[in-house]
Amino acid sequence: MENSQIIAQTSDKHCTHDIKVSCGSCRLNTICMPVSLHIDDIDQLNKIIQRGRPLHKGEYLYRAGDPFTAVYAIRSGAVKALTISDSGNEQVTGFYLPGEVVGLDGLANNTHTNSVIALETSSICEIPFNRLEEVSMQLPKLQRHFLQLMSREITQEQQIISLLGKSSAEARIASLLLSISTRNSSRSLSSTQFLLPMSRTDIGNYLGLTIETVSRTFARLQKARVISVDKKEVSINDIAGLQQLAKGAE
């Protein structure tokens, strides 16, 4: 196994362009493809993964309609996925943070139904799907993991559906913040202080709220001393309180 240890930077400024990290040494490998693989299995996985140049803010990873050829693991940065609904509106369908995998929407018809756009400069691992399928044939665990990724996506979306159907603006925002908090802590980042990678507009679109309501809700949560917000910087002062709000408490 090669010994390259260049860890991708979260900061835009010092982002390393010449990225060579093996899956074995990537600090995200417990999230991205957390399969207990033998060393040569990892090697095999490693060989098929391509690491591209960083994607800059606003650039597309792929567009709705593009042929489906690969799935993508976020290595650093953040992206949003969105579809154009029947009514012609953009709908943000998800935010993806380092260690998470996008692109599964393409499987149904061999065509992506979502577009994915970088929210900040991001580095991405491309995993060609036909190669992944081949390797999976020999590694049932990898196969299974892949199904689990999809299944998890389904259950997550069901939570969003419940959120949109039944919850107040406050509960929606609280849930989003808690979701990001949890995902940060699983990457050993702070669960109480972080930068939101997405705009208010994106948040509103994702949660089915107008930008004004998002803004007011942040203000309200801050006045209630549950969080502090300054622009994109959020700190959670009262997690328990936020969880109550997410559940719809007064």
Next chain:
Amino acid sequence: MENSQIIAQTSDKHCTHDIKVSCGSCRLNTICMPVSLHIDDIDQLNKIIQRGRPLHKGEYLYRAGDPFTAVYAIRSGAVKALTISDSGNEQVTGFYLPGEVVGLDGLANNTHTNSVIALETSSICEIPFNRLEEVSMQLPKLQRHFLQLMSREITQEQQIISLLGKSSAEARIASLLLSISTRNSSRSLSSTQFLLPMSRTDIGNYLGLTIETVSRTFARLQKARVISVDKKEVSINDIAGLQQLAKGAE
């Protein structure tokens, strides 16, 4: 291939209990597992599928928390899937009609996150997952089909998310009716006249509306001569109009 041709009845009253239909002769096989398989492949698939006794209205196919062992194809009748959200509310996550497959929610954690309940007397094909996995190893097409089923579930849910985030009560109801209409026609049933298998309460829960709003919206659509409703019986008088409403037109 055996020649049993007992077709499951949609009607509750004459439902055949002693069901023996092979996948090869099932009239739903173009929807359920539309894989172009050789005859012996179908035979192989056929062997692993278990056909249970019919499930009566209100009975559970499985419950949230049950271990994941199988996926299920609806052969006749209809079921609803629901989760208990964090806030403790029931959330109907989907309705499943003949030819459609439920149970994919269990893959993420080897445990079902949804419960599935019969809306009317239904017969169900149980497809044990470990056997399916084995067979898939030898039949890449089946493997691929299965991934497509999941991917389709994801994209469908994204449409619901968009619906709940951005659309009026009218658009939501219109979309649901169109969805059922489309799915009916793919089973060669009428796309303009059908019985709703679910209650107003279920519809409201699914679409994030109160039962009163569901009722009033049906009434409004009827007054606008777009549909006719009598209890559970719906006929669509103006599909184009309904499509406009689903898109959010005035």
Next chain:
DNA sequence: TATTTGACTTGATGTGAATCAACGTTCGGT
């Protein structure tokens, strides 16, 4: 047949978020 029960409808009123509008702030480009 009377009686309860659950599913649905219809009307009157209240409210949370959308809309409309104005203004402040940050950022990218020259």
Next chain:
DNA sequence: ACCGAACGTTGATTCACATCAAGTCAAATA
């Protein structure tokens, strides 16, 4: 350093849907 555009905040008003409340209807039970 300046400018315009995009992003964000805050306030006043409106509106679609929720809530509250009564009542209808059909099937289930006794």
